[in-house]
Amino acid sequence: MAKLTIVADITVKSDKIDIVKAELEKLIPTTRAEEGCQQYDLHQDNDNPAHFLFFENWESREAWQKHMNNQHLKDYQAATEGMVEDFAVYEMTHIA
Template identity: 65%
Template sequence: MSKLTIVANIKANPDKIALVKKELEKLLAVTRAEAGCINYDLHQDNDNPAHFMFYENWESRELWQTHMNAPHLAAYMQATDGAVAEFVLNEMTRIG
């Protein structure tokens, strides 16, 4: 099975930046401890603080799917309901 890279871009509503950041940070330790997680790195845009990006690598798509159905992700979705303006996720494969 090939490894999977995820690039997830999250754009918070301008008045909800602190809330979204706090909730995203809660995901770090618990996700990094999950089976198959190689790295799970959160970034914040230097020019646009409402823009967050996860760069993730997983042992397989199946293990990433387990992560996507985890209770802590559901809790994040509930906590940030209405606070995220845009969410774009790309599943990628390293080619070089």
């Protein structure tokens, strides 16, 4: 199985930054403990605080898909419903 890199690109409503940031931070310890998670790092844009990126590395696509179906992600989605303006996920392959 090939290692999978994920870049999750999240832009939130400007009046919801603190709420969404707190909810994103809650995901980190649980996700890092998941089987197959090699990296799960959250970043916030220095020029646009409403823009967040997760950089993730997973042992396999299967491990990432299992992560995507976990309850803590469903809880995050429920807690931030209507607060996210844009969300995109990019599946990447490490080259060098």
